[in-house]
Amino acid sequence: MEQTSSGFKQEDTQPKDWAQQLHHATRATREDWFGRGISYLCIGVIILVVASMLWFITSKGIATFTQNHVNIGQFLTGTNWAPDQGKTGALPMIVGSFAVTFAAALVATPFAVGTAIFMTEIAPKRGRKVLQPVIELLVGIPSVVYGFIGLAVVVPFMRHLVGGSGFGIISATFVLFVMVLPTITTMTVDSLRAVPRFYKEASLALGATRWQTVSRVILRAATPGILTAIIFGMARAFGEALAVQMVIGNAAVMPKNLISPASTLTSQLTTGIGDTIDGTLPNNALWSLALILLLMSLFFNALVRVIAKRGQLSHER
């Protein structure tokens, strides 16, 4: 009864309002649209930027092969890099890039994992108070500063230690080691912290020592995360230009050993781009190097995704 009475009371005014309310958006809905609109706009801009960069680098990068008719196989396997004279063998730079990247990751990983274990398992408090800021500081140092230190300290040091001019893959490895260390360390710390507490508890309860627990349970469980960390570190090493360029010596020759000057894709790019003319072979060849860099970073990203997916299977239920 109440329903009808109340319904009758409002009959004069409400039905029209209801109709209006149904046909027109409320304030909340409009806010919702507005928010969504802004989000889509931002996403759209980002996608546009990324897509246009991909398109730009790709179209410029393949011009070497489509316009200048360079054989792509020759480009990737040739060892004579003198684009001014029409010689575009990019293998020395590709090898150089991979060499410094793998060497830096190889050297940095034990240190990074050790530091991460110390920060999470051995001395979590001191780790957070002392080591965390130190590592964050390392991230914040601009690469040009690393390059300067490399040029002023590492290069002369290597010259005294192993002879030669001091410029070369070994100096670049040393500089990159310091540069990728914080990346690998922080990500390893995260993955070690993400290991479920009961793994550790169960291991200790079974009578395992702390070392046994760390080495066989925690590290094992965190392996996918650590691998991801290493790959991120490698991606950074692969893309680093300035610091490497200052210490590697920048000679476009196949690296024969670790102590003779070599060059990387990035170091050739930064050195050469200002002296080339748009649309000519030397310029296009540099864009092709950029394209290789881009493809490699896409590859690193894909690898991270694959590992993350596999990692989900190994633990967590």
Add this chain to the structure above:
Amino acid sequence: MNKGTKLAMGFATITLLLAGCGKATSSTSSSKSSSAELSGKVTAVGSTALQPLAAKAGANFTSKHSKVNLTVQGGGSGTGLSQVQSGAVSLGDSDIFAEEKKGIDASKLTDHKVAVVGMGPVVNKDAGVKNLKMSQLKQIFTGKITNWKMVGGKDQKIVIINRAQGSGTRATFENAVLKGATAVKSQEQDSNGAVQKIVATTPGAVSYLAFSYYTNKLQAVSVDNVAPTDNNVENNKWKIWSYEHMYTKGTPNATTAAFLKYMTSKDVQNSLVKDMGYISIHDMQVTKDAKGVVTSK
């Protein structure tokens, strides 16, 4: 640094776009009025060897003409030439003749020589070499001579530091010294500053620099017993030198033309140009053309 470079390039592009707009307005407003009313934007991009001089002269010029907005940027001779050719900037700074660069149509550009730069070989002080024959210099950079003792120095391996391929300084040096021969593959550095530092600290290192980058930490080398001095460049006894060019596309607008006139004026050439280690174009007793043929004035 990748990001930084991209960012810088982005900014450069924006500046260039703005420069383009500025020019359009300035040419209409200032073409008829006298030099007192100069205004608008002039952008000079290119050679890092010319950059310090252009920047200083530009600052002096704008202090006289407050309505003129003059920007000087580096980027390399190649960048300067291609930017001016595409019409993106008013002045393209270059260490080399436009004719020498592939991909540049020199017939569309107008050359303005604003200074002369002498360059010469420099070696690490410990090498014990103060003079080289031109032929020896050539053999060093083509990889035939590999130890300093072969040219009267210490028993020390020669470490060659080159500038990047396509660099104006390198082109000048190779034109004068190698004369068509191919340089041996070696270290390449992208700036005079880096070369200066590396040669000073690396035992056995040899490279080449503009006179203005000579320091007492380096050993400047005489060639065929001719010392690397401004006087020897002016009479062409010293062969390794080049002009600093400012290229314009077609006829420059009034503001740009006024700046070029200012750059080549006796006033600037005798004070600023010399103070900054360049050589005045008015002092040259010879001229060199794009093919490298030298004729006395």
